[in-house]
Structures are given as C-alpha cells and as structure tokens.
Amino acid sequence: MPRRDDIHKILLIGSGPIVIGQACEFDYSGTQACKALREEGYEVVLVNSNPATIMTDPNTADRTYIEPLTWEIVEKVIEQEKPDALLPTLGGQTGLNVAMDLDRHGVLETHGVKMIGANAQVIAKAEERDQFKKAMESIGLECCHGRTVHTLEEAREVLGEVGLPCVVRPSFTLGGSGSAVAYNRQDFDTLVQYGLDQSPITEVLIEESVLGWKEYEMEVMRDLDDNVVIICAIENFDPMGVHTGDSITVAPAQTLTDKEYQRMRDASLAVIREIGVETGGSNIQFAIDPKTGRMIVIEMNPRVSRSSALASKATGFPIAKIAAKLAVGYRLHELPNDITRKTQACFEPSIDYVVTKIPRFAFEKFPEADSTLTTQMKSVGETMAIGRTFKESFQKALRGLEVGRFGFGCDGSKDLWGSEQQPTVEEIKANLARPNEDRVWHLRYAMKAGLSNKKIHELSYIDPWFLDHLSEIVELEEELLKIESITDVDNATLRKAKQFGYSDRQLAEIFQTSEMEVREFRKSRGIVATFKSVDTCAAEFEAYTPYFYSTYEDEDETPAKQPDRKRIMILGGGPNRIGQGIEFDYCCCHASFALRELGIESIMVNSNPETVSTDYDTSDLLFFEPLTTEDVLNICDRVQPDGVIVQFGGQTPLNLARGLATAGIPIIGTTVDTIEAAEDRKQFQEILQRLNLKQPANGIAMNMNQARSEAAKIGFPSLVRPSFVLGGRAMEICYDQSQFERFVSEAFNASQGKSVLIDRFLEDATEVDVDAICDGENVIIAGIMEHIEEAGVHSGDSACAIPSYSLPQNVIEEIRTATRSLALHLNVVGLMNIQFAVKTEDGKPNVYVLEVNPRASRTVPFVAKATGVPVAKLAAKVMAGVTLDELGLDREPIPAHVSVKESVFPFRKFVGVDIVLGPEMRSTGEVMGISERFSIAFAKSQLAAGVVLPKDGQIFISVTERDKDLVAALAERLHRLGFELIATAGTARRLEDAGIPVEPVKKLVEGHPNLIDYLIDGKVSLILNTPNGKGARTDEGRIRAAAVQHGVSCITTFQAAEAAVMAMEALREEEIKVQSLQERFAERAVN
C-alpha cells in the first residue's frame, strides 16, 4: 500500500538538549525522519530546543521551531501550523513525553492531530510498568517479579515479596534515571524516596533482582500489515545490573544457540504485537538466566532509541528512516534497501563482522559522584568499533574511546600493570565485583595476576566466552613479550597481532620502539589494513553504499579514486564527552555537505555511532574507525585524500594533526603550524604584542617549581589549566598559594606530560566569544556572543546572547578589529574562535584576549541558528579554496532578534554533587531561546533548559560577600513581583536594612527548620545562591545538591540571577510567542 494521502503536514518533536541518556542519536533519527518524510512530499514541522543539531538546520524541515519542549509551547506551534499528524516516536523519551502531555491535555484532539506510529494508549501500555507486565503475562512471557508503588509504605510491603537485593526503578524518567539496586533496607528506603521524587508521576517499581544474568536487546520493526523484522540482536558484555547505556555491548548476540535466539525473536514479535506499536522501531530488552535459560522481559521502548541508532550503524539498516516511512503507510517490502538497491527493507540484516560499543564516562568532572555503574545511566558518550572478530573490534573500541588507551593494555603510561600503582589482587577482585568504568582494565590485570577466568566470571558475571577472548589477547601479549625485537617476529604472528586488534602503539610498547617504526616495519612485511564494507547482507548482494571498517585480511573493498574528482577527508570528534559533543559533529556534517556541493568526494572518519556524521548518507565515503594516527593513516594509504580537514571535530583531530602532517598527509585550511602557534604560549604572546593586544599576565610551566615562580610574577587570583585539553579539564581559579599548589599538581596529572598554563584571573569581567571565518584575505565575523556569567565560568557552561546585550558599541568595535587582525596575522583559513574578557579598569573598559582557537568552536551551530548563516559549511568551502567573496559573504550578519544559549547539566544523575559553575566545564548540552527581546529570549532558554522561573511562591536568596551590595536592588524587584523572600542571616540583614520584607531561615548548622526542610516541604520555588565556597561537603554545597534533588531551580551567579529577574518581569508583560526559523530569516537567503 502506498503512502497515506489523508495527511499532509506532520509534526516532529525532537529530544532537546544533550543529556545523559539522550544524545546525538535523536538528532540522527530526527534528521533521517525529516528527510524521509519530505522525500515523500509531506510538509514537516519540527520543534526542538537544541540548536546544535542538524535537524534544526532550516533546510532539514519545512518549518523549524527552536523552542522549549513543553506541551504548552508545542501547543502554540500546533495552533500556528495546524499539522495533520504527530509522529512521537523519533524524539527520544522527551519527544514521547511531550506528545503524551499534549494528548493528556486534549491538545491533539482539539486541533485534530493524529498520532502516527504509536498512539497514546500504546505508549502508556509500553511505559507504564503494571500495564506492561499485565500485557506480557497475557502472552505468556515472564517479567521480573514485583510491582509499582506510590509511597514508601507500599514499597516496604513489596520488599517482603521480592526480597533483597532488589531493583528500584522510578516511572517515566530519562535513561532509567533514579534506578538502582538496593542491597539493604537502608539503601532501599533512600532509593525509594529518591525515585518517588524523580518520577513525574510519583511512582516507582520494586522488582526482583536479576543481577548477573545475561542481557540482550532486540531491535524490532513493524509495519501496518503486521510484518515484523528483527534488525539487530545486541548482547551485553556487562551482565544485568548495569544500564545498557553504560554497558559494553556487542552485536550480534554471541552466546545463544539458534533455538534460544529464535525464542527471543518470537518473544520480541509477540511483544511488539501485544503492545500494539503500529509501525516503526522498538527496542526490547531481555534477561536470560545463564544457568537455566529462563527468559525475562525487562522493558520495551516503543520508539527509536540509543540502541536503535547503534543497531543502525552496526548493521547499515537505517531504522529511523524506515520507521518514518512506515508511519505514513508504507509496508516494509515496499521500501528499498538503499545499500543493496536490488532488495527491499523487509529482511533481517546479516552481518559478517563483530561490533563492540564501549561507553565513555566523565566521573573526573564529578569527583564526589559514586562511580559504581548501576541501572541508572551515567555515561556521557560512546564509541563503536567494527572488526572481523570480537577481539579486533574490542581493542579497536578501546582505542576509539580516546582516553589515552590504545588497546587492551601494554599501551603506555595508563597501563598500571608493572608500574608502581599496579593494583593488588584484592583491589583487582573488588574492581571486578563492582561494575565501574575501570573494570575492563581490571579484567586484564586479573588475567595478568593469574586469576582464572572461572574466578573472574564468579566475581563479574561476565560471560566466559568474552573472557576467553580477552585471555587470547593477553596470551598473545605474553608471547610477543618473549620476543626480543620486532624484527624477530615472524609474519604470521605479526599478522595475528594485528588481527587481534593490536595497535602499532601497543606493539611499539611491547618491542620498545616507536609507533612509526612498527608501522613501517609491518608495511615492509606487507601487513596492511584492508577495508570491508558494511552491507546489511554479509556480501550476499552487491553493496552500493560505501560504509567501511578496517581489518587485516586479504581483500580490500575501498573504491578506487575517480581520476577527475578530488577527495577530501573530514576527521570527526569521536565519542561524546563533556566539552566535545554534538556541536562538533554538526560542524563535520556541514563540512561534508559543503564538499559535496562543490563536487568533491567527501570522506568521513568517525567512531561515534550516535551521530549524523556516521550516517552513510552524510558523506560519499564513511569510514567507521577509531580516531588515532594509525587508523587515520591506514585509511589515507588506501583512499589517498587530496586534503584532510582537522578543524571541525574538536580537539580529537587537532591532536592528530601534527602526526598526520609529519607523515605527509595534506592538512587543508589553517596550517598545523598556526594551530600550534595559537596553543603555544610564547609564540602567541609575541603575536599579541605585535598586534598591540592585551592579554592577562600569564606564564607556562613544565613542573611545579616553574609554576611557583610564574605564580609569583602573575599574582592571585590566577587560573591554572593543562594545555591541549578541551572542556576546561582540571582548570581552576586559585585565590591563594595553598589552592595554587593543589590545583597545579592536579593540572599536571591531567596534562599527560604536556605543560600547565597559568593566567592572571580577571575578576568581574564580561566574557565574549567570537566566531569568525577567514579565507586568508578577508575576515567575516559570524557572531559576537556576550556571556551572561562572568569570566571564570567555563564558556561551555555559561549562557550567552547574540547580539551583545550590554556592551558599548566602541568595545564591540574594538573586539571586531582585534578579531580581524588576529585572523589575518595567524593566516587562518577556515574558522576561528576567540575568547575575550572585557574588564572595567579605572572607569574604562579594557579588552583582553583570553584564548584563540583556529578551529570550529562549540558555538558554531548556535551562531548559525542565531544568524541564519551556515557558518560551518561556508568555512569548509573556504578551506577547499573558495573565497568569501565568491561565497557572497561580505559582512557580519546582525540578526533582528536576540538569541540566548543556555547550558544543560547532568547534576540530577550525580546525586550530591555541588552544582556551582567554574572554569571546568560540566554541561552536557545546550538549548536556545529566541525572541525580539533579550529578557524573553532568556526566559525561553531557561524554560528549555528546565530551569523553572516561578510566577509566585518563596524565593531563597543567599549571596556571597562581594554580591551583597547589589543584592538589595535585585530583591526589591522580586518583592515587587510579589514573591516572598527568605534568606540566611547575613543576606537577610542586608535586605532588612534596605527595607525589604524577608523571612530569615536557619543555616543547616543552626538546626531545624532550615532551608532543606523548606525544600522538602515544597515551599521554595527558586534559589538564588552565589557561592562563598564550593564542594559537596560545604553547607551551601549541600543546599544546592538538595535543590537539584527536589527539583528546585538554583541559580548560582549574580549575572544569571539578574537576567532571571529581568525575564520574570518580562513574562508579566508579555506571553511567549513562537516563530519558525524560516519565518525569521524569510528575507535572508538561507543556504
């Protein structure tokens, strides 16, 4: 049956900012859906608050609303656009929840909007535990024993039925947020209370524990005719007890016989039919008792998910795209399989390789957080690797993680085996029994320490099959270590090592030589990487989609270079991490689009399965490979690129740039020398002096003594940080010598042998970010962003606005001039980002240059969305040799409206962590608010970020000494807005002195009732707290952590508090309006 003709306009809801549990995968699925629906002639209306997405590019959908994702706001979009249908299953849990809210509030009915794919009843049946369980029982499937409760008392009753340990799982939360295993009664009470608070419907599930069971996921698709196929089966390396997002996972399933696999397949089909997902993709999780084979259904997501993105990349089957087409009436067998062209989408992919996904964590950013992996997701990103064997894909994935590891051990300084920090057997055992991000390394230590795999299995429950493969890797290491020199290794053994996934770096470590020597040596022996294609069909049919991975075998399938077509390679950003995420993937995608528009063959290299960049549609050739020098050089050997772009993937490709350039690979755009000059303190200082630009006093140190002497010259407060690290890792402000000593030594730890930078810290300065494009002759400023929070808060964590909302024109002009001269002087070709600080000294604003990055920055997509100019794409064209004049970009775009970017933090996942902002970046994502007025744009950004700006109630104010003079004016305005104010003694006195009514409240040390009691009682609607001190152990730190726990917004800088008050005032005057980007930029040609 062909497409539905009764609908014309379809609304899609995105997933909002990147948070733990919801990352780039929904940009990938949403973008695919938009493309698929428009291809069929439907008009697509998109709502998403996240500007750093390809889906919110004005040419992805017909009507793009970058607006907060609440049902009230989406209702306004519906009123304006009058769509016929809503497709709720492609925007993650957020999109699904908003759709459910719209349904619950009758909005869909009022406006005659049909839900397609899955309707509200279906979603509720899949998501509400009791309904789901009943449904499963009706088809003869088992769920975990247990049930949902709404109070602690009820929960204790259920505990009697299921026993300890048991799982506590709140309903309707993201990424299993709030889920955990309780081992004792005390844990149990805490977890239940927390879960009830977290659940939007105050409901938690108490369930029997299936800890240590084998865990599987099935990706299922269904069409309107009830044709159902399995796209991929995924087996978790980490057994039950660890959230699948935090588990190492492997595709396909490895340790099931066909009988057991088919039983799980039958169960999957029965589940999707029973739940009634009409069309599209679903994900079903199973647990299997490794001793008896007893199978339990864990849960089902009636929508595309992180796992479906992984499954799409693992198999080549585009789940989201097909799901969108099924939703509008197509049958699976009416849709072509793009990869084979000859066959249809109605089949089950067969793969002839092994896929391993490994999550990436950010616990170093949240040292107070519990690093044990549980049923609540904590990872911030993931990498995937493809190899012909599990061993190969596993080692490739470990180096793809980009955590300074190059395989399963013997890979440099981070391998603790044989070092002074080598763990004891007791430590190893503890790390095997407690799932944590380093468990994988302890598996090797355990093997090196002589623990049997049987023992390792008993402690970790990891399947012996996986363990034996790791043993094979370790045994080969031991074998290689016995050989004196690499030249003594026979070809078969060397080849075997490469087939086991050993990197040249590991071999260099084993044979005490250099990576490049290993590379040259193995090449001289003819041991070179071959590339195989991902074709959905295990080579049964010819594949047309060029999606490749490396292995060490006989036949290479890389397509030959076309004689008349240039090839340019783009290096991606690897796994998401704090500081480097979707923004850079956005840039890489744009680079690819730009190259294709210029008729150049674009080649993408990346290892992040969530992304749009690793969609086989994005580039002409896709290499799904780890981003290491070795892996990139191997690709270059085969594809012979005419140029490589390192500017767009964040720090990852920049770290490879020198190695690639040395190996003779042509890096296009800004040269590696320039990139290094901007990072090199001395050279940079000289440049600034030559250009007559100011810089805070600064120094550089290779060791502690140098650091001390530099600090003596620079004075306090000072800012210390390691060089060559993104995201402000280990960056701290030091107000005195003792802080300095501590932070500098931490910075050296994080810098991995590179230098530590020390700057004078400019207090009370306004920070400004500038993105510009330069073609070597001309410079066009793309956007000038004024930060809301003062300098000292990491630029990735602060809110900012385009255009500047408070800086005087002459300062802006000075910034422009400085940007131009820096770009030209550094000979930038492509993008550059400069951070300035404006500090008023002696009554006059002074502009300081803080940092220059001759590459795409995190703000590029925000600038593009704010101005309507596709900055990244234009920059890529410039790098390919087109001039700005030729591109028609002749002046800085000044938008008619104000755009505010706000950052989104993962604090709710890390209970007890202090939320105070600082120089170390901790946000995972961003949202954008757009309006004619700054105040409303800011209000929208807060709404989108989930910061509730209340209309009434109590506001707690507590400010640091230096803000006390300013606090009265702010409090006065809040009082006029009708809020009741409460404050601790110091602040209260100031307010009383100014004649503002305030209720004093006890500090925590002063007994009860204190602020936390107020929070628990739900009396407080907002907290304005600028910190005196930091840390989870301080009084304030505990208050802030409690605010997060109780869902009360807490603003921690004075500037943000002022903006919030301004926003609350504005919201009294006018209602929030929504407008599409297409309408906003109607006059401007959006390319």
Next chain:
Amino acid sequence: MKQTAKLALEDGTVYTGTGFGAAGEVEGEVCFNTSMTGYQEILTDPSYRGQIVTMTYPQIGNYGINEEDVESCRPHLSGFVIRELSRIHSNFRSEGGLDEYLQKHGIVGIAGIDTRALVRRIRTQGAMKGILSTEDLDDESLVAKAKASAGLVGRDLVQEVVSEQPQEWSESLSRWAHISDQESKSDSEANLHVVALDFGMKWNIARHLRDLGCRVTILPGTTATADRVRELNPDGVFLSNGPGDPEPLTYAIETIRSLMGEKPIFGICLGHQLLALASGAKTFKLKFGHRGANQPVIDFDTGKVEITAQNHGFAVDEESLPDHLEITHRNLNDQTIAGLRHREAPAFGVQYHPEASSGPHDSRYLFKRFRDLMESGAQVTS
C-alpha cells in the same frame, strides 16, 4: 595440533588457513550460509551433502554443540569453512565443542581465511567446485582436483543420506521452540497420519508434524513406491527436503506423480521441487543459491511477508510452469518462486523451510495449512 589447511576453487583461487575438525581431503560445491546462529543445525542438515559450506558470520563454535539441536544423526556436509573457531563454548546447554564434534564425525574444517573475500567471489562467479585439504597443500594439484571433481548437477545425492529403514517418528518440538510453556502444548489432537517421503529430511519437520498431532511414518524416498504409500493409507503425504539436483530423482518424481490428486501433498525445498517436476515444471540451478535465515518471502494469500530459512541451489523455473501450478509465494530478494499450489490437486510446496531450525519461525503456519488440507481431504473422502 593446528595444521595448515587449504581450500582451492575450480577458478584457481586458493585460500590458506588452519585446519580444524578432522584431517583429510574432501571435494564439494563451495557455497555460503548467512545465518548468524545455528551452525549445529546447518552441519546436521542432510541437504548440505556434497557441499563445502562457508559461514559468513566470523565467530563460530561460541555455544558449542548439544544433543537437542541436531537435524539428523550426524553432519552431512563435505567441509566447513569459517573465519574463527571459538576456543571455548559457553552456553548452559552445551555438551561439547565444535572441533571435537567435527573430528568425531570426520568432517574437515578450515578456519582463519578471508571468508568475506570467498563469499564475494562465489557471489560474482557463482557456486564453484572446490576441494578442502589438510593433506595435499600443493596449490596446482588442488586446483586440478577441484576442476576434476564431480559437482552437483545431475547427481543423485539423496541416495547417500537416506536411511534404509522406515521409521515411526515420536519426538516433538523442543521446549525452546515456544516462548512459554502454555504455548508448547500440542495444539491439536488431529489423529492424522502422515507418510513422509524422506530425501534427507530435517528432523524438525517431523517434530512439527508430531506437534500438529499427526502420526508420522517416514519412508525412504529412494525406495518408496506409490503403492507402498497407499498401503499405509495416510491422510497426507509429505515430501522432504534433501540435497542436490532434483532432476535425477526420477523414481521420486514418478511416485509423486502417481499420488497426486489422491492424497494431500506438502513438499518442502527439494520436496517442493519434486512436486513441481512431477506436475510438469522444470528446475534450474541458481547462480549461488539461497542459504541463510533472513530471506523475505511474500505469501500472496495474505499479502504478508515472512522471514524464512532457506537452503537451496536449485529452483523451479517460472517459464516452465504449467497452468495447473499457481505461484503462492515469492522470494522478494530475487523474485524466484518460493511457493506453489496445484490448482487441481490438493498439493502445495514451498522452496524454503517452515520448520526453521536454524532460522525464524514465521512460516510455521504452513504446517497448519497442511493439516487443514488433510482434514478437509479427510472429510471429502469420508
């Protein structure tokens, strides 16, 4: 001890890997199977007689071997080609390793070759004769032997796999065939009697027939005459799968032709081809066949697509189809005939494997169709 093994193709290509299973030298048609699970069922499927089977999935042996999952009493294929053999087997039902199993049954295996390159070669050149050896490691000699080997066309391989004695079948489907106990009860007490003509039948077919409530008598397809079948007075006749080219099996075609119209007939795979031949159609050899567990087939009766397990190198030629044969199913990958029904006689067949094992269970309904046909047939005659 690991030994070198070589696989040589008639086109002159030689792959060098490591031997496993038994040592020796075997000839066969080199083909590939794209199933990611189910190597044990594939090994014991008699239809692979005369073939050297390559698994496209690279990790084989992971879950070992167990007594429950066999499709016949021993492996039948000539040789087994894989990318990597698992050192251990990990599964709660595993009773032994693949290596020992193949050793015990004298099956030669080769591991460690670029199986994807081999598959791509077969895909472009078509299925080829080949030789797998751990004894002769001389490339030229191996290629010459491969060229000189017999191949499948025109050969009666059924003779080699069929047991000589008739048998009453008693085993039902295993507990793993159902998602829950409540489903696993036999869903009918039909008391129908099926005579299965065995051409190399997979045991799961008999298990399915048992689960339908049928009494199953297995007769060797090589010797069973129409009269012998009539003597047993069955409610239906089943034509099994089996190895190789159907055309040389004139005795079987004869028997089927004679029974056609008298008894409800259901044929699977080779049985389907024999049914077509007996009805006047012709068969032809596919370039490299269909072997895997992911082949989409459309059922024209319902318009629905089922994902099927397949294993065939020959197919019914659509051009040759007489008017009294109706196409009921098609393979969606290459549009070849996947199912036929006789317009005038109660007879139908499918080219694929509704008994699965290994493979998906989407097509189980066909056994019910057979039962329905027998039941309506029984009514007509009574």
